[in-house]
Every structure is written in structure tokens, then in C-alpha cells.
Amino acid sequence: MDREEVEALVFDYDGTLSPIGSEAGVSRELLDILNLLKNMYKLIVASTRDCRFLMEKIGFFDAFVCSNGLEAIIGDVVVHKKGVLQIERTKKLEELKKMADEECLKVEEKMSLDGKLIGLGISWRRCGEKPNCIDEIIREAIRGELVIEWYQRPFVEVYVDKAGKMEGLKIANAILNIERFAYFGDSESDLESLKNASISVFVRNSYNSHLNPPTTYTVNEGELSSFLAKKFAR
Structure with a gap:
């Protein structure tokens, strides 16, 4: 894979960057590779978590699509649904x-x-x-x-309103001038974004055995750091 194929890496949070139910957050190994990738791509998180939580955990990201797309922080811009x-x-x-x-x-x-x-x-x-x-x-x-x-x-x-991660992500992509992105997700709320991504990566964990979406790659939750290093950090 040529890393120039995409301009942004977009991640779900729970079940992708952090284990579901974990209070520990993102592992040090994964944080290290994300900080390296920040020099090569725009980093975006698209989550059902709220913006304050996400900014506290991964504040170095370029954009935050929060609360299932109801609110977003994109650089210095804040947008929200009516x-x-x-x-x-x-x-x-x-x-x-x-x-x-x-x-x-x-x-x-x-x-x-x-x-x-x-x-x-x-x-x-x-x-x-x-x-x-x-x-x-x-x-x-x-x-x-x-x-x-x-x-x-x-x-x-x-x-309070109908939204979706992809809806917020479209706004983030427009503001950041992103045409091609890779998306990493693990649940039902990620399916639309996985479908629309240039490169889609389904993250397999103990809670999503019922899902088998058609994606470019499937990676086990604990192997995400090594996958990113191998496929994107070139």
C-alpha cells in the first residue's frame, strides 16, 4: 500500500482505539504509532462519545466527530446539529x-x-x-x-436528533479538504463510514462476532498498532 493513497485516517474510539469498557484509554503502544502517523495524515476520530471525553483522551487529533455526529470540532471550527x-x-x-x-x-x-x-x-x-x-x-x-x-x-x-458518524465526517472532510480516507471501526454505528471509505478496516473484538461487513481489511483489536505500523507508517 502506498501511504499517499489516503489523506486521512479516521478511527472509531471504543472497540477500536480503546477496548470496550476500558477506563485506561488508548494503549501507549498505539499512542506512539498514532503520533508518528500524525506527521503523514490527518487524524480524525468518529465516535458516539462526546467531544470533551475524546479531546481528553486523544487531544492531538485534527478533528473530532462526537456524539454520533451531533457535534464536531474540526480545527478551530465547531459544528452541531440543530x-x-x-x-x-x-x-x-x-x-x-x-x-x-x-x-x-x-x-x-x-x-x-x-x-x-x-x-x-x-x-x-x-x-x-x-x-x-x-x-x-x-x-x-x-x-x-x-x-x-x-x-x-x-x-x-x-x-436528541438524528445524525450519524458519516454525516459528521463529511463535514470534517470538506473543511479539511480530504477526498480519500481510511476508516477503522468495529460496530453497527461504523458500517456506513466503512462503506464510504477508500480503505476500510474492520476491527474484530469479543463483542462483534455477529458482524462481518465487506471491508478492505479485518484486523484483531490487539493487533491494530502493528497493522498501522506495517501498512501506513512508511
Whole structure:
């Protein structure tokens, strides 16, 4: 592979750059190779995590597509979907958060840069079975015209507006003048971006055995650093 084939490397975060559920973040080995690649490509992250979280973990990246495309930081430019500004929707999300009151639930708040709640990620992996409150939350989300993103695992996300990583990535590519990019992802929320990438890399981990998207490469999660060094760091 000629590294000049693409101008940017775009990564999902959880399950790609960092193990799912890990508080440790990106490994030192992977950070080292990413810092090397920054001299050759634009580095972009496209994640369901919020911007503050991503900037704290990988602040040296060139662009951050956050909260499943609802908000993005591209150099000195900040963009967001209209729904982020609709206070009644953020208030409804606050109500749903209170409903997720089972101790076994793991609730991730997705905050906008100005401090509003714009998304929730709710995992019941530790619960054994799906708590009744999940169905109640979904019913209320539908009633409040919020956007629900389902996954083929014990996890669901609710957002104030419809977006998607590829939608935010198109804006980042336009601002950064990127025509060809490589995309690295592991979940349902990455499928559209993988399909649109010049080079697509599916990252296999213990949570995505149900997925087999047609991609240029498939790499095991623990081998991403060596794959990047071999294929892109030339």
C-alpha cells in the first residue's frame, strides 16, 4: 500500500482505539504509532462519545466527530446539529436518565460542549437480563420524538436528533479538504463510514462476532498498532 493513497485516517474510539469498557484509554503502544502517523495524515476520530471525553483522551487529533455526529470540532471550527439547540429535547433526555435507576445499569452521558445532555448510552450487560426500565425508557423516547440507536448486544443509545458518524465526517472532510480516507471501526454505528471509505478496516473484538461487513481489511483489536505500523507508517 502506498501511504499517499489516503489523506486521512479516521478511527472509531471504543472497540477500536480503546477496548470496550476500558477506563485506561488508548494503549501507549498505539499512542506512539498514532503520533508518528500524525506527521503523514490527518487524524480524525468518529465516535458516539462526546467531544470533551475524546479531546481528553486523544487531544492531538485534527478533528473530532462526537456524539454520533451531533457535534464536531474540526480545527478551530465547531459544528452541531440543530437538535442540540432544542431545550425541550435535552430536558426529555434528563427525564430518561432518571428512569435508568437499576444498579446494574451503566449509563454514559453524552454532553454538548456548552454542557447540555444530548445523548445517553445505556448498557445492561451486568444485569443478566434486560431490566423492565429499558422498555419504559424506549417508549418515552419514542413519545418524546428522540432518536434511538439499537445494537445487537445489551446496549442502546438515545439522542436528541438524528445524525450519524458519516454525516459528521463529511463535514470534517470538506473543511479539511480530504477526498480519500481510511476508516477503522468495529460496530453497527461504523458500517456506513466503512462503506464510504477508500480503505476500510474492520476491527474484530469479543463483542462483534455477529458482524462481518465487506471491508478492505479485518484486523484483531490487539493487533491494530502493528497493522498501522506495517501498512501506513512508511
